[in-house]
Amino acid sequence: MKKTDGSARMKAILGGKGANLAEMAKLGLPVPPGFTISTAVCVYYLKHNRTPPGLKQQVQRGLEYIEECVGRRFGDEENPLLISVRSGAPASMPGMMDTILNLGLNDKTVAGLARQTNSRRFALDAYRRFIQMFGDVVLKSGRAEFEKVLEQERERAGVKSDAELNEAALARIVVRFKEIVLKRTGQEIPREPQQQLWQAIEAVLKSWNNPRAKEYRRIYSIPENWGTAVNIQAMVFGNLGEDSATGVLFTRDPGTGDKNLFCEYLTNAQGEDIVAGIRTPLPATQLKIELPEIYRQLKWIARRLERHYRDMMDVEWTVEKGRLYILQCRSGKRSPQAEVKIAVEMQKERLISRVEAVQRVDPEKIAALLHKTITPGAKYEVAAKGIAASPGAAGGEIVLTAARAVEYAQQGRPVILVRHQTSADDVAGMAKAEGILTAAGGTTSHAAVVARGMGKPAVVGCSELKIDYTSGKVKIGKAEISEGTVITIDGNTGNVIIGEVAMEEPKLTPEFETILRWADQFRRLRVRTNADTPADAGKARELGAEGIGLCRTEHMFFAPDRVGVMQEMILAEDYEGRKRALEKLLPMQRQDFIEIFRVMDGLPVTIRTLDPPLHEFLPKEEAKIAELAQHLGITVERIKETLHRLNEQNPMLGFRGCRLGIIYPQITEMQARAIFEAASQVKKEGIRVMPEIMIPLVSDVNELLLQRQLIEAVAEKVFAETGVKIKFTVGTMIEVPRAALLADEIAGVADFFSFGTNDLTQLTLAYSRDDYGKFFAGYQTLGIVKENPFETLDTKGVGLLMKVGIQKGRRTNPKLKIGICGEHGGDPQTIIFCNKIGLDYVSCSPYRVPVARLVAAQAALGRAERKDV
Numbered sequence: 001m002k003k004t005d006g007s008a009r010m011k012a013i014l015g016g017k018g019a020n021l022a023e024m025a026k027l028g029l030p031v032p033p034g035f036t037i038s039t040a041v042c043v044y045y046l047k048h049n050r051t052p053p054g055l056k057q058q059v060q061r062g063l064e065y066i067e068e069c070v071g072r073r074f075g076d077e078e079n080p081l082l083i084s085v086r087s088g089a090p091a092s093m094p095g096m097m098d099t100i101l102n103l104g105l106n107d108k109t110v111a112g113l114a115r116q117t118n119s120r121r122f123a124l125d126a127y128r129r130f131i132q133m134f135g136d137v138v139l140k141s142g143r144a145e146f147e148k149v150l151e152q153e154r155e156r157a158g159v160k161s162d163a164e165l166n167e168a169a170l171a172r173i174v175v176r177f178k179e180i181v182l183k184r185t186g187q188e189i190p191r192e193p194q195q196q197l198w199q200a201i202e203a204v205l206k207s208w209n210n211p212r213a214k215e216y217r218r219i220y221s222i223p224e225n226w227g228t229a230v231n232i233q234a235m236v237f238g239n240l241g242e243d244s245a246t247g248v249l250f251t252r253d254p255g256t257g258d259k260n261l262f263c264e265y266l267t268n269a270q271g272e273d274i275v276a277g278i279r280t281p282l283p284a285t286q287l288k289i290e291l292p293e294i295y296r297q298l299k300w301i302a303r304r305l306e307r308h309y310r311d312m313m314d315v316e317w318t319v320e321k322g323r324l325y326i327l328q329c330r331s332g333k334r335s336p337q338a339e340v341k342i343a344v345e346m347q348k349e350r351l352i353s354r355v356e357a358v359q360r361v362d363p364e365k366i367a368a369l370l371h372k373t374i375t376p377g378a379k380y381e382v383a384a385k386g387i388a389a390s391p392g393a394a395g396g397e398i399v400l401t402a403a404r405a406v407e408y409a410q411q412g413r414p415v416i417l418v419r420h421q422t423s424a425d426d427v428a429g430m431a432k433a434e435g436i437l438t439a440a441g442g443t444t445s446h447a448a449v450v451a452r453g454m455g456k457p458a459v460v461g462c463s464e465l466k467i468d469y470t471s472g473k474v475k476i477g478k479a480e481i482s483e484g485t486v487i488t489i490d491g492n493t494g495n496v497i498i499g500e501v502a503m504e505e506p507k508l509t510p511e512f513e514t515i516l517r518w519a520d521q522f523r524r525l526r527v528r529t530n531a532d533t534p535a536d537a538g539k540a541r542e543l544g545a546e547g548i549g550l551c552r553t554e555h556m557f558f559a560p561d562r563v564g565v566m567q568e569m570i571l572a573e574d575y576e577g578r579k580r581a582l583e584k585l586l587p588m589q590r591q592d593f594i595e596i597f598r599v600m601d602g603l604p605v606t607i608r609t610l611d612p613p614l615h616e617f618l619p620k621e622e623a624k625i626a627e628l629a630q631h632l633g634i635t636v637e638r639i640k641e642t643l644h645r646l647n648e649q650n651p652m653l654g655f656r657g658c659r660l661g662i663i664y665p666q667i668t669e670m671q672a673r674a675i676f677e678a679a680s681q682v683k684k685e686g687i688r689v690m691p692e693i694m695i696p697l698v699s700d701v702n703e704l705l706l707q708r709q710l711i712e713a714v715a716e717k718v719f720a721e722t723g724v725k726i727k728f729t730v731g732t733m734i735e736v737p738r739a740a741l742l743a744d745e746i747a748g749v750a751d752f753f754s755f756g757t758n759d760l761t762q763l764t765l766a767y768s769r770d771d772y773g774k775f776f777a778g779y780q781t782l783g784i785v786k787e788n789p790f791e792t793l794d795t796k797g798v799g800l801l802m803k804v805g806i807q808k809g810r811r812t813n814p815k816l817k818i819g820i821c822g823e824h825g826g827d828p829q830t831i832i833f834c835n836k837i838g839l840d841y842v843s844c845s846p847y848r849v850p851v852a853r854l855v856a857a858q859a860a861l862g863r864a865e866r867k868d869v
Contacts (some may be wrong), residue, residue, distance in 0.1 A: 006036065008309070013038045015229030017088030020329050027308065029301060029326050033069035034083075034233030035062035037201065039090060042227030045205045059197075062232060070234050072116075075193040079116060080109040082126070082235040085200040087207055087228045092330055095423070095446050096216045097228055098137040098207035100200045101270065102130035102235060104193040122240055124170035125162075129270060131177040134189055134196065138203040141184040149176050163239070163268050197232075204230045215428045219454075236325045238318040239270050245291065245319040246271050247281070251302040252312045254334040254452060255391060257341030257511075261299055263287055264442045271316060271327065274442075280461050281442040297324050305329055310351045311360075312342050335391050335452045336368040337509065344511040354518045359858055361515055363828045363851045368392070368455025369512055370847050372503040374490055380501045383487075384477040386437070386462030388494040389448035394435030394457040395488040395500050398481065400469055402429025409433070416487055418474060420467055422447040430454065435489045437496060439465040457491035465496070516544060516850055519857035525834060526841035527852045528606075530821060532556065534595040540846035544853055547604040547690075548596070549754060549843020550821035553671060554612050556592050557585070566617045568632055571642055575666070582670040589671065593678035597689045604690040606754060606821070606843075608733065609671050609707070611696040613656045615646040652762065652769075657697025661707050672711045676718035679726045691728045694754060699736040701745040708749055733821070735759035740805035747809035747816050754843070755802055757822030757830075761789050764798050790823070793830040803837055819843055828855045835859035 006014050006022025014022065018036030025031045037059070044052045063083075067073050072081035082104045087097035105113065105127050114123035135141040150162060153169045165173070182188055190196050207213060208228045217224060238246030247265025254262060263284035266274050274281050288295040298317065305313045314332035318325050334342065343357040352360070371392030374380075396414035399405045402425065408415045409432035417433040419426065421440040430436055430450055435457040438447045442461055451458035466475040472483040479498055481487075488497040528549030529540030537548060557566045562585065569581030596605060618639070619625050629636045648654035661668035672693065679689045695707045708730045719725050734740055735756030743753070762769050767776075769790060779785045793799060802820075809816050819841040824830040826848030834842050835856060844852050 011090045012226075013040070013229075015039055015088030015090055015231070016092055016330055017086065017328055018229045018231050021231065021233075023308075024305075024326055024329060027304065029304075030324055032234045032236050032325050032327070033066045034231060035059075035065065036088070037230040037232070039227040039229050042205045042208055042229070043225065045202070046209065046227065051202070051205075056198075059201075059232070066232075066234050072234075074104055074197075075109065077108045077112045080104055080112045082113070083197070084231075084233050084235055085197070085204055086231045086233070087204045088231050089208070089222070089228045090226050091220070091222045092333070093213060093216055093222070094333070094449050096213040096427070097210065098204050099272075100130070100133050100137055100203070101272070102126045103134070103196050103200055105130045106189075106191045106193070109193070117237075117240060119240065121167040121170060122237070124167060124174055125165075125239060126237070128170055128173045128177055129272075131174065131181065131189055133272075134200070135177070135181040135185070137207075138199050139181060139185040139187055139189075141181050145180045145184065146177060149173060149180070162273075201230055201232075204228065212425050212427050215431075219427070219431050233327075236318045236320045236327075237270070238266075238320065239268050240321055242267055243319070243322045244268055245287075245294070246274055247287070247317055248274060249284070249298055249302060249315045249317065250312060250332045250334075251306040251315070252332075252338070252342055254312070254314075254332055254338055255388070257312075257334065257338035257345070259345065261302055263298065271318065274445075280440065280463070291319065294319055294322075294324055301326065307351070310346065310356075312338075333449045333452050336365040336371075336455050337391055338452075339365045340369065340509070340515050341511045344514050355522070355861060357515065358519050358522060358854065359861055361854060363855045363858070365455055366512075366516075366850045366854050367848065369508075370506050370850070371455070371457065373492065373506060374488070375502040375504045378502040380488070380497045380499070382495045383479050383498045384462050384464035384496045386459040386465070386494045386496060387442060387448075388491055389442075389445075389460045390436075390451040390456060390458035390491045392435070392455075392457035392506075393488060393490045393492070393501070393503055395486060395503075396434045397484050397486055398474055399429070399433070400467060400472060400474070400483050402426040404483075405429030405433045416489060418465070418467065418487075419447070421445065422450065430456065435491065436460075437462060437465065437487075437489050439463065439467065451491075457489055459489045459491060459494050459496055462494075462496060512850075516853050519854045520544070521857075522860050523853065523856035524860050525831065525839065525852075525856040526819075527849055527856060528604075528819065528821075528841050528843040529846050529849055530825070530843050531596070531846060533592075534599050536846050537596050537599040540849055541599060541603070543846060543849040545603075545846065545849045546841070547606070548600060549606050549819055549825070549841060550694075551596065551605060551607045552611065553589065553608060554610055556589060557610075557617065562588055563617060564628075564631060567628060569667075570614045570617055570646075571632065571634065571639060578664065579666055582666055586670050586674055589674035590678045593675055593691075594681055597678055597682045597691075598685075598687055602688040602690075604692055606692040606694050606731075606752075607671075607675055608694045608696050609658070609668055610660055611657050613646065613648065613651045613654055614660070615643060615648070615651065618643055618646070652759070658695050658703045658707055659697065661695070661710070662703060665710055668707055668710055669714055672714040673718060676715050676726060676728075677722070679728070680718060680722040680724040683724055683726060689726060691726065692752060693728065693730050694733050694752075695730070696733045696756065697735060697759070698732040698746065699738045701742065701749055704730075704732050704746060704749045731817075734802075734805050735763070735822075737764055737801055740801040742808075743805040744808035744812045747812040750809075750813070750816070752817040752819070753805065753809055754818070755805070755820040755822065755839075757793060757798060757802075757820055757824045758790065760801065760822070761794060761798050761824075764801060765789060765794065787829075792827050793824045793833060795830075795833050799833060799837070806837060806839070817841075826852055831855040832859040 008019050008023035011019045014036045072079050074081045082102050084101045086099045110123050110127045114120040132146045136143050238244045245265050245267045246269050249263040264281035266281050312332045313329050316328040343360050346352045347357040374393045396416045398418050399415045405415050405417045414434045416435050417429050418437045436451050438460045447460050464477045488501040526546045528547040529545040530550040531537040532552050532555040565584045572578040698704045729751035731750045731752030733756040734753050817840050821843040825842040826844030
């Protein structure tokens, strides 16, 4: 790598790998010489299906530079130069695109390499690796038959690893590998090194659009139009004997964040051996004993890189005949615990500021910190033990393929993806699994790195795990089980357990609390929670919620001891019957509010009046209908008549929301009385109470006006009866497009707005939440939509309605408080949008509160996602 060309700031042009290689060369680190083909070439190639004019001449000049540096010539039969051709996108995409090593070998140059290194065995090993990689990556032969040949030769020789195969075995393998390529592809590996090079460059450019790379970009929202760079470097060999090695180091422990050199390596191996998890690597403690001078150099380089980049770095290295080379560095993938700990500790070490520490933490890593762990004292038997690679515990059904993981997850079935070793092709299944278990690999294997990046629990290198993919049978220790069996893995200890195990909620670390405390110093948006029970309210407050933005009262009515009374009210034939049933519900609802007000002492509580259609409370099955009829002393026919009367073609657009309270005002009266009586009682206890009553599904100002007048009348009665006055507000949920468009009228009656973006999305896009899945995947494939609008807000359409609602509402009522309480309230991109358009708060589920606090700070600081080095 030329010291004068490129820098770490040029990721968009050189890709992350090329930019960092250039930077390390400038720092004087031992980087093999090379050059980088820019990402613009990839974009051009994919558009025109050819490389741009002049590229071949530039590549030739680059090759001449490498030849000059190393004193060998590309394609020379006596003194051959071998090169690597590697991908490198602007964002880290570990293993998603393609690489070809040992390029430049043929039947003649392999003999030259043998003489050059004084080892025919080594030369043949390099040749078989080249044929395997070129055949798979460039000619698309697949890998399975190569692996079968290697397995047969290991069995024939009675050895466990490829490194133990002798020269004769490798000679046979080379012949058989050539036959496989010809049989599978109808082509031979090109003999001319220049032809090999250009086919390899084109294959790497094409790999930007391979299925696994596209899936990874979708998961991590990496733009499709970036393209990959191509890095061409002189090969250095870690498989030249016991004084050669290959390894990966992290400048800090990627699992815990502890400040010590974390390293895994293999002697007499090439890079793909360690990354693929084919052999279980050795730890840093062993390196210190076996290669003490290399350990010392790596420790110095790790310190230099960390101080230069001001981040925890992932470094790939090779030792060739006792000489150390650095092949790559990048910002290291780390567990959620490590991400937070490293950010806080680097701030304390004055490597970064508090602003940088807050910006650097991935919000979803905060969510992953809330992973469950196995309950201390829980009874279970450990069936097998592997390497603890990514923290947290997870349970689910065993699945042996990524496709099965996706299929089961879509059915709502939690799964553990179990593989001998994962590859980049498994990324979609890994994203859907609760956790990952592999038989091979270490803490820097593909499975470990990707699991940590996704915040998934993982156990790797479990030697007691045997998988028969054909039969679907799995052996874990002494137990033989089948695909579909439930297991539990513990990414903190490496334990693998058959069956379910009791788990507990996580405890927050001091670093976790510190990063959130810093975030609170920077954010403008307030963060509330959606909570319907005292337990949810308490958990949300513990996680930093500043109030309740949505308390759904109907959830209280679905409880087993209450739904019968609710059914009695719905089935009543007249006003008196409904009133008697509501009088039974009143003390139940009042007690709910008392407990919630106590938990939220001093914080606002937004309570939504009854929203869902009444038919949802009634049974549908014949047996349940008969049971209810007997309980209430009425006929089955009467229940069926009511069900028929309440039946609607489009219930989400029917008799629900404020319409219930307008047609049956006694429902709203009961709920208002329960709120005010509860508030009066807790105020007498010395608790500060701030009720906000929210009317759902308003589309016309008169709907809100009628409900507000009714609520205020009930308030006056309760205040007179109790002798206690409570300050309260009445507002509405903006979830109907017409309400957003007429917000200026509605704001004249409302004290606050809260955007109910679930229904607002449904009604704006005309996507039924229950049915849109039938066509949505097709829409994503065709590029009509990118993101699920029920997960990330449609800022273009729904967002425009929100902007209109805010502008019109505040024009009428400048003091109008406005928030969002749909499920979008916990989505990072939605929170950024809410900050931008001037909302006062977001409300989300309790366990998303820390995410919202962090994202709100990042939004205020003008940066919403962590940038990989």
